[in-house]
Amino acid sequence: MDKAELKRGEWELITGCALFHGIDESVVAGVLETAGCRLVSLCKGAVVFDAYDYRNCLGLVLSGSVNVTKPSSSRYTMATLGRGSLFGSANLYDDDTAAVTVLTASSNCRIVFFPRELLETIMLETQQVALNYIRFLTGRVRFLNDKIEGLVSVNAEAALKQYLIQNTVTCGEKRIVRLHGSISALAETLNIGRASLYRAFEALRQSGSIKKNGKEIEIITPGGLSDFD
Structure with missing residues (x-):
């Protein structure tokens, strides 16, 4: 993707997200310019992974919001991903085609996707990105543990x-x-x-x-x- 495709405030959102926190902006710009990095726009009601086959990608919501539901029930919203939310970690290294959750755009939204191969490359080249991702996953594990404990x-x-x-x-x-x-x-x-x-x-x-x-x-x-x- 081209950095010029970004709207006002989206560049700051990307450089400030959990994955790129503290990373030199030139490194982030290089990531965005990589062929595998894609910026997509979804209309309200679109199912993210039906519209685009990005199952083995990490996504970042730049605008709008996305509802997370179970495949068996679209009535119960498990979570709502807003601007700045990262998602896709559960499927990043899972080659099973069965969806763990269903992500549906609850409004018009823009999402940037980072494929697994690209993430592996930048983690090898920039250790801080790997550490940031580990911290992000640790936070997710802690959140899920708290949810399980509550249940x-x-x-x-x-x-x-x-x-x-x-x-x-x-x-x-x-x-x-x-x-x-x-x-x-x-x-x-x-x-x-x-x-x-x-x-x-x-x-x-x-x-x-x-x-x-x-x-x-x-x-x-x-x-x-x-x-x-």
Whole structure:
């Protein structure tokens, strides 16, 4: 592509993105002038990898926005990529033709694509680009770990609630659950990690749903198990 194709502010966006942060502008200009680097414009509603076969490329959104959905459902938007967002790392070294996600332009947008071969070349020539890419991937891994942790925590709490509901006995005016084994055994029974189980107990305790004294758990949510459920 030709640098002259860029609109106002797009050059600064490219040089300031995660991949080229701190890289000499002459190096970035050389990358853009490489034959494999392509700038494309998409109309609203266009599916990115249907319109252009850039599966083994890293893309940078220069303008507009792109919705990310699962191939099985276009109704649920997993994420929206805005100006300055990098995408495509999941497919960069994956030769499987099946799409992991579907990217659809949610508005008219402009995207610059960097093919795998070009990225490999500039990473070998400029170590800082390789380090920048590693930092970018590290950030993605951290983000996904946080998302997974959130899902696990919710599932662990739901599993613990169900267990408590099913094992509650009335003792006078109290509703009690007595644990007959270790926390590890309960975690195995519920098919969740022990750390997740501890966090689920703590979440219920902090919400005022339970009091835990050793292996005895008192259900204290006002209204009884119907509210607790």
